[in-house]
Amino acid sequence: MSGDSHTLPLRQGTTFSDGPVPDIDPTTTAGLLTERLQAWKHAVVYLEEYVGATEKAHRAHSKEYEKVLKTISHPLREGAHFDQGLGGVAGFFENVRVNTQAMINTNAETEKILKGTVLPILERLHKEIKAKHKEVSHNAEKSAKEIEKARSATQKHIELLSQNAAAFESTGAKLTPSEDPYVIQRGVLHRLNKQVVEENNHRNDLINIQDGFKAFEAHVVEVVQQAIEALNQVAGGQAEKMRALYVDMLGAAQRIPAEFEWNGFLSREGNRLVDPNDPPRSVESVNFPNQNHVSTKALIEGSLERKSRNKLSWGTQSAYYVVTPSKFLHEFKDDDNVRIDPKPELSIYLPDAVIGVPSGEKFYIKGKDRGGSFSSKLAGTSELQFKAHSAADAQKWYDAIRIAAGTTGSISNSQPHSPTGSTPGSISGASTKVDSSVGHKEQESGIMGGETVSSPTALSPAVTRQSTMKDSASASEKKKEADA
Numbered sequence: 001m002s003g004d005s006h007t008l009p010l011r012q013g014t015t016f017s018d019g020p021v022p023d024i025d026p027t028t029t030a031g032l033l034t035e036r037l038q039a040w041k042h043a044v045v046y047l048e049e050y051v052g053a054t055e056k057a058h059r060a061h062s063k064e065y066e067k068v069l070k071t072i073s074h075p076l077r078e079g080a081h082f083d084q085g086l087g088g089v090a091g092f093f094e095n096v097r098v099n100t101q102a103m104i105n106t107n108a109e110t111e112k113i114l115k116g117t118v119l120p121i122l123e124r125l126h127k128e129i130k131a132k133h134k135e136v137s138h139n140a141e142k143s144a145k146e147i148e149k150a151r152s153a154t155q156k157h158i159e160l161l162s163q164n165a166a167a168f169e170s171t172g173a174k175l176t177p178s179e180d181p182y183v184i185q186r187g188v189l190h191r192l193n194k195q196v197v198e199e200n201n202h203r204n205d206l207i208n209i210q211d212g213f214k215a216f217e218a219h220v221v222e223v224v225q226q227a228i229e230a231l232n233q234v235a236g237g238q239a240e241k242m243r244a245l246y247v248d249m250l251g252a253a254q255r256i257p258a259e260f261e262w263n264g265f266l267s268r269e270g271n272r273l274v275d276p277n278d279p280p281r282s283v284e285s286v287n288f289p290n291q292n293h294v295s296t297k298a299l300i301e302g303s304l305e306r307k308s309r310n311k312l313s314w315g316t317q318s319a320y321y322v323v324t325p326s327k328f329l330h331e332f333k334d335d336d337n338v339r340i341d342p343k344p345e346l347s348i349y350l351p352d353a354v355i356g357v358p359s360g361e362k363f364y365i366k367g368k369d370r371g372g373s374f375s376s377k378l379a380g381t382s383e384l385q386f387k388a389h390s391a392a393d394a395q396k397w398y399d400a401i402r403i404a405a406g407t408t409g410s411i412s413n414s415q416p417h418s419p420t421g422s423t424p425g426s427i428s429g430a431s432t433k434v435d436s437s438v439g440h441k442e443q444e445s446g447i448m449g450g451e452t453v454s455s456p457t458a459l460s461p462a463v464t465r466q467s468t469m470k471d472s473a474s475a476s477e478k479k480k481e482a483d484a
Contacts, residue, residue, distance in 0.1 A: 029206050030136060030140030030141075030209075033209055033210070033213065034133055034136050034140070036213070038133060041129040041130060041133065044220070044224070047122050048122045048123065048126065051114055051118050051119050051227070052119065054235060055114040055119070058108070058110040058235075059107070059108070059111045061103075062111065065103045068100055072093055072096055072100070073097070076093060081265060082264075083264040089256065091252070092256060099245040099248055103242060103245055106241045106245075110234055114234055117234065118227055118231050121223060121226055121227040121230065122224075122227050125223045125227075128220075140202075140205075143201065143202035147195070147199055147202055149198075150198045151195055154191040154192045154195045157187050164181045164184055294325060295325050295326060297325065299323040299324065299400045299404055300323045300400035301322040303389075304318070304321050306384060306387070307384075307387075319331050319345065323350070324404075327349060327351055327405065328349055328350065328370075329346075329365065330344040330346070331344060331346035333345060347369060347370050348367040349368075350365075352368070353366060353368075353405065354366040354367065355402060358391070358398045361389070361391050362388075363386055363388075364384060365386070365401070366382070
């Protein structure tokens with residue numbers, strides 16, 4: 001045996017047996033070869049369908065990329081915020097549009113090349129295999145019919161020889177010339193020779209077909225390789241183009257400097273942006289109408305202690321109090337204007353109040369809370385007992401309260417404006433702020449905020465009632481002494 005690892009299958013005899021009419025079907029080999037050609041034809045059909053489907057896919061891709069292009073076909077919204085030149089976001093989107101259009105074109109072009117170049121190669125091969133199949137099947141069928149005819153004739157003469165050979169013995173050789181076994185045998189040989197010639201011709205035809213199959217199949221394989229090579233060049237090249245287009249889009253995005261758009265935006269709209277070098281705003285730097293009006297300046301303000309109004313509590317509580325030119329004594333929790341909205345906890349209208357003379361650090365005011373709460377409207381008049389930080393501080397509060405309570409009419413008859421008057425100053429020795437216009441001489445002359453009170457008797461009715469009560473008490477004591 002040779003070194004070939006393949007074991008050839010047992011061949012069907014190509015030389016017929018010694019019998020005059022062999023049992024071998026002369027169409028067996030031909031049928032096998034035609035079936036093989038049918039297999040090759042179907043293999044090529046597979047490739048045709050594959051390339052056809054690939055062609056349709058590229059046509060569909062072209063349509064789909066048209067939809068993709070529509071998503072960025074319009075200019076950028078709020079596009080004025082981007083630099084319209086190359087190298088920025090607007091330029092990048094233009095690059096994307098151009099590359100996407102190229103994707104549409106390359107898919108459409110690939111479809112046309114597949115249809116006009118690759119498919120025809122397989123279609124021609126398909127026709128060749130089909131013609132070869134027709135040729136083999138036709139010749140094999142024709143040869144098979146000739147052989148069958150020759151075998152039938154030979155078989156008939158052999159049967160005739162058998163009949164006459166039997167008659168020769170039974171009749172004692174009394175036969176006609178046409179029935180002579182010798183003559184019939186020669187006729188058998190004549191027909192058998194013709195049959196063998198037909199069989200050998202058929203055999204030679206099959207050998208030629210078999211020998212041609214090797215070269216034909218090599219041709220089929222070569223054409224298939226050419227078709228796949230063309231498919232690779234067209235579809236594979238198109239895939240490389242697609243990749244290059246995406247790489248170009250990536251490069252366009254990566255080439256945008258990180259601060260390119262922001263710097264361009266600053267150059268165009270910088271005048272509308274906040275200048276980081278400007279100092280932050282402060283309440284002290286803000287001016288608003290009437291912020292320095294005389295009615296906004298406290299006559300005196302500071303912290304005082306007040307005895308609790310709760311009958312169950314005997315302690316005192318500290319709060320921040322202000323006497324305003326509007327003749328109110330306001331109580332606040334503290335002097336913080338930032339943390340919470342500074343709404344008065346208590347508001348006493350001083351002209352309607354009774355003001356007690358200081359006794360050391362203590363003084364009192366009897367009046368009604370005129371604040372905005374519903375409970376304050378229902379509450380009656382109550383006596384509020386205060387304690388200042390010192391006797392002098394208590395006297396200052398009393399003087400300011402007495403002036404406010406005795407003032408009649410408005411503080412100023414001028415229209416509201418924003419004067420640049422002096423601000424309240426602080427009194428040394430106590431946490432109390434007093435308007436600089438409130439002094440001893442002003443107490444005597446009744447001058448406050450630029451207005452002159454005609455006489456000390458221009459105080460409020462409450463203060464007048466208090467003085468009248470004191471004068472009546474003194475007259476009663478003097479009468480008692482005279483009677484004694």
